[in-house]
Amino acid sequence: MRKDYRRSLLWLIVYSLLSWPLLAQNVQISGIELVGEEIIVHYNLQDSNPTNEYSLDLYASNDNFSAPLKRVKGDIGNEIKPGIDKKVIWRLRDELGGYSGKIALEIRGKVFTPIVKIQEFNVDKKYKRGKSYPLSWKPGNTNPINIELFKGTQRISGEVNHPNSGSSLLSIPADAVKGDDYRIKITDTKNPTGIVYTQNFMVVPKLPLLIKVIGPLAIVGGAVVVLGGGGGESAGTTANTELPYPAFPSGN
Template sequence: MNYKLTSILFCIFLLTASVRVFSQKLQIIDAILDEPNNTIEIVYDLSGSNQAFSINLYYSNDGGKTFKGPVERVSGDVGVQILPGEAKKIYWNYFYEDEEFTGENLVFNIRATRMDFLGTTKVMGPKAALYSVLVPGLGDYKVRNGKSYWLVTAGTWGLMGSGLIARSGARKDYDNYLNATDVTTANQSFQSAQNKFKTFKTLNTIAIAIWAADVVGVFIKGNKNEKAGLTGKYSLDLNMAVLPGSNIPVAGLKVNF
């Protein structure tokens, strides 16, 4: 690990920045670096009605120009179903998240979303790809909030069905070729069998490609659902911030409601 962590990260600091939206208030209270355990603890207050939130955090290595995340090596009051309260704590293991972490030019961005705004219908995570392995398009129904994507199923099976019909025709034409009594009929039957078999292979290849793409797409979408907390599972995220050219830690906040 690169140990260029600036000295300002080794002390406790008080942040008074806060954001208030729709009677909800998020305020960063304290931050503590635990160097022996390679973790950073952040304490924050989330006030408002007894409404659950999804809390995630993204981080920037370029002073806040671009953000990455949500990060994964965290625990505490982050993820989904986080209720308002004082002294909420989040712990980030920065070493296992990023072995090259230095604390330089780093800004974090907290994002909070009310759970009722995420919708009541729970979707699946990456395991939904197994449904698409069994039936093309079925996994989409599990990860995309009720949308069935039946065209994926119909299209894939339609192509495979058409391919099987072409293959059956190729076999019949090949039998005609074997049973032909003259050269002209034999040549025509053989050529027809070849063309239909090529059609079978083409349609089958396209169908398999669509099926495989659907499985991959469902896995990616399911993974995003899990990270966003839409599957009912916890996705824990956090990071720390230091603005370039500054001797004082600074927090960048963004709250979505």
């Protein structure tokens, strides 16, 4: 597989150049690494205006570049600033399974003019199901927005026509399935192409499974004792902890 990806390097550079026709802006894939089951794409993003930010996606030839790849992280997505040796890490097996053969990649993008600019949302944090978390953003316009929670391509929950006021609550449903492919989608209700995604984040159970199974614990004299549960002596029964009196010596 490594040999096939190296052969595709020329394709990758050509596609990346064609995807950005503006002279003042240029994105070029400069190198590719195959590390384990991950592909690391290095690219340079140049702009005569260094304050611009971009929305970038990575595409692959396996589906004729029809949909952006999802299992990516690094310098990809929204609010990407110009710079040299940017990196995108693509988890190939998670996205395509046991794929083998040649594949070409393409970076597409545009200047980022967000309907919202999400602030201080930590995608490395583990979010617990059944809990709510503050979500804040900087509005880009006054149009109402839809705020939706997705797991992969499946919509889990959401709120429609929320005022673009800069704050809301992210509520993780109590029955949400554990996973690391959750993300938030925010859509401009008056402009369907105005969409902002967060990167993927993890949702975990509210309580560790071990605690749920064992039940309440108490520490008595340095020992851990399980409270409650069936079996054993009935409630109210007191164990005899007194030592027996010694027997009288028998007569001769």
